[in-house]
Amino acid sequence: MRLIVDRIEEDVIVAEMPDMTFVNLPRAVAPKAKEGDQLVISVRRSDPKLREEIEALENKLFEKRADK
Amino acid sequence: MSRTVPRKVSPWVVYLAVLLVFFVVCYAVWRKEHGGEGLLGTAPQYAYALPEERSAFVGEEGDALLRVTVLDVGQGDSALVELPDGKLMLVDAGDRDAGPKVRDWLLENSLTNIYCIVATHPHADHIGGFVDILKVIGTDLAYLPGRKSGATATTRVYKNFLKAMDKKNLTVRETYAGDYIVSNAVCVVKVLAPEAHVYEGLNNTSICLLVLFGKHKVLLTGDIETPSEKEILERFGDDFRGTTLLKVAHHGSKTSSCEEFLRVCEPDAAFISLGRDNEYHHPHPSLMKRLERWCGEIYRTDQEGTLTFISDGKQFEIQTAK
Numbered sequence: 242m243r244l245i246v247d248r249i250e251e252d253v254i255v256a257e258m259p260d261m262t263f264v265n266l267p268r269a270v271a272p273k274a275k276e277g278d279q280l281v282i283s284v285r286r287s288d289p290k291l292r293e294e295i296e297a298l299e300n301k302l303f304e305k306r307a308d309k
Numbered sequence: 310m311s312r313t314v315p316r317k318v319s320p321w322v323v324y325l326a327v328l329l330v331f332f333v334v335c336y337a338v339w340r341k342e343h344g345g346e347g348l349l350g351t352a353p354q355y356a357y358a359l360p361e362e363r364s365a366f367v368g369e370e371g372d373a374l375l376r377v378t379v380l381d382v383g384q385g386d387s388a389l390v391e392l393p394d395g396k397l398m399l400v401d402a403g404d405r406d407a408g409p410k411v412r413d414w415l416l417e418n419s420l421t422n423i424y425c426i427v428a429t430h431p432h433a434d435h436i437g438g439f440v441d442i443l444k445v446i447g448t449d450l451a452y453l454p455g456r457k458s459g460a461t462a463t464t465r466v467y468k469n470f471l472k473a474m475d476k477k478n479l480t481v482r483e484t485y486a487g488d489y490i491v492s493n494a495v496c497v498v499k500v501l502a503p504e505a506h507v508y509e510g511l512n513n514t515s516i517c518l519l520v521l522f523g524k525h526k527v528l529l530t531g532d533i534e535t536p537s538e539k540e541i542l543e544r545f546g547d548d549f550r551g552t553t554l555l556k557v558a559h560h561g562s563k564t565s566s567c568e569e570f571l572r573v574c575e576p577d578a579a580f581i582s583l584g585r586d587n588e589y590h591h592p593h594p595s596l597m598k599r600l601e602r603w604c605g606e607i608y609r610t611d612q613e614g615t616l617t618f619i620s621d622g623k624q625f626e627i628q629t630a631k
Contacts, residue, residue, distance in 0.1 A: 245464050247433045248511065250589040251562070255433070258462045260324055260611065263433060276511050279462040 246282040256280055322415070333619030372621040373495060375522040377529075379556060379617075380414065380608040381630065382407035384584030384591075385434035388529060388556065389420065393522055393622070394495045396424035399442070400518065400529055401435040405466065412445055425450040425490065428470070430515040431462035440473045448479070452490060452500075452516065454484035459507035460514035476503030484516055486544065497521040501528075501545045502537050512559060513537040519549050523622020528574065530558035530565075538570040552576040553625060554618045557600065561592025561609075571603035578618065578627055579604040585611040 244256035247263065254274055271280055294298040334556030339398030373393035381389045390398040392437050397420060402411055415421050423446045428436045431453075451474055454460035466629045474481055484490075485505050491498040502517035514533025533541070538558075541549075555576035558565035579600055592600075592609070595599040600607050606627070608616050 247462070247466070250591075253589055257433065257466060259465075261465050261469070263404075298608050 242282045244282065246274050246276050248276055249274070254280075257275045287308065317622050328367040329551040338358060345396060354565070356469060375520065375525065375527070375618075375620045377520070377527055377554065377556075377618040378615060379580045379582050379610060380407075380411060381615045382438070382553050382582070384560065384587045385437070386429070386531070386556075386560070386582050387411050387435075387438065388582075389415075390498075390499070390527075390529075390612075391420075392424075392491060392496050392520075394493060396491060397422065398425055398427060398490070398498070399423050399446070400427040401429055401531070402426075402438030402442050404434045404437035405440075406437075408441030411438050412442045415442065416445060421446045423448040425452060427452045427490070427515075427516055427518070428454075429529075430454055430460055430511050431467045431470075432532065433466045435531070436470045437466050439470050443473045443477055449477075451481045452478045452484045453481060454503050454514045454516050455485045455505055457483075457485070457505040457507070458503035460503070460511060462511060484584075486517075486541075492520070495522070499545075499548070501541045501549070502533055504540055508536065510534065512564075515558075519545070521621070522620060525553040525620045525622060525625055527554045527556075527618065528552045528576070529556045532559040532562075532565070534559065534562075534564045535567045535570075536561055538565070538567055539544065542570060542573060546573050549574060553578070553620070555579045555594075555604065557581045557592075559591075560587075560589070561596050562589070563593035564575070566596055566599060568599055568603075570577065571599055577625075579607050579617070580616045581607070581611075583608045583609065583611050587611075 242259065244258055244264065247255045247257050249268065253270060254268055254270045256264050256266055258264055274280060375393050376391040378389045385403035385407055386401040387403040387407060388400045390400060392398065402408060408545050425449055426439065428439065428451065431437055484500050488500040489497065490500065499519045500516060501519050503514045506515050512532040512534050513536050515533045515537065517531060517533055518529040520527040523586055525547055550573050552574045553576065557579050561581045581592055608627065608629060612618060617628040619626050
């Protein structure tokens with residue numbers, strides 16, 4: 242989905258959605274965004290490598306808890 | 310072929326007709342004296358938005374009046390300027406949700422014969438409502454900030470607004486500081502901004518209008534911020550010194566209405582157009598302090614609803630809907 246930045250009000254980005262409704266986003270989401278820029282929102286499947294790392298960390302932590 | 314034969318009219322019919330006319334005239338006079346519109350009157354009514362005290366304006370009957378109505382469109386801007394020479398100007402139209410509301414208000418009050426629309430700048434909270442409004446009003450003239458100021462948006466709302474003007478075959482004039490929208494013996498509408506160079510941010514491309522009538526000055530500022538305010542001060546400072554009414558820029562944002570600007574302007578009254586409990590924290594407390602220092606009365610659409618300034622060129626009155 243592509244959102245078009247209509248304006249920036251204080252710390253809020255006011256962006257136009259494809260159906261011409263508007264959504265407020267915290268400016269921290271895209272601090273460099275300016276009026277007229279497009280914010281592109283896309284969905285990606287979770288990174289398998291990252292998932293492996295997280296699961297390994299979980300396993301480690303859960304083992305620790307089990308040890309206690 | 311038939312012929313019309315004159316018939317003798319009964320004296321009773323004449324007597325009843327005279328009596329009927331007498332009662333109609335009495336009723337018209339009574340309505341006019343009690344705040345209603347006379348049967349033969351054509352003045353617009355604002356019953357749904359304005360208080361009944363409207364009829365108690367200080368000016369004498371028959372005086373030419375300047376009327377500036379800042380409509381309660383939530384978080385956005387829309388103002389109808391009724392000039393004393395009879396011309397109507399619609400300055401901004403609020404956002405898309407406000408469009409039907411402004412359209413209905415114009416229809417209910419028979420204010421659809423508009424001389425021109427003014428889109429101060431292409432942000433959605435100022436131009437979004439125009440598409441609905443253009444479907445019902447009679448106008449063939451639009452003023453937009455000149456493109457040399459960088460006033461081009463890329464939103465679909467802006468594109469639809471341009472399409473609506475194209476469909477209606479409007480004459481669209483690019484506007485810059487120093488232009489006049491109206492200039493005659495009765496009143497003047499002068500453009501104070503934007504200049505013909507690219508600004509940082511669309512707010513600063515806003516068309517800023519100065520309306521002059523008698524001894525009164527009304528300043529409509531769009532969303533100008535400090536960079537534009539400083540340019541206006543430098544070039545037109547003497548023109549708007551001692552303003553009567555200021556439509557506060559950018560809904561009361563802290564980035565507008567700087568100290569130097571307000572010191573010269575020093576308005577008798579200030580209108581702020583903004584939405585109740587808006588997410589942008591308008592009006593900003595620092596701006597309110599500046600306004601309290603330099604302005605007379607301060608009125609807010611989020612608290613008092615639609616706001617109306619009426620002037621006969623000598624005295625003025627302000628009416629609020631709530």
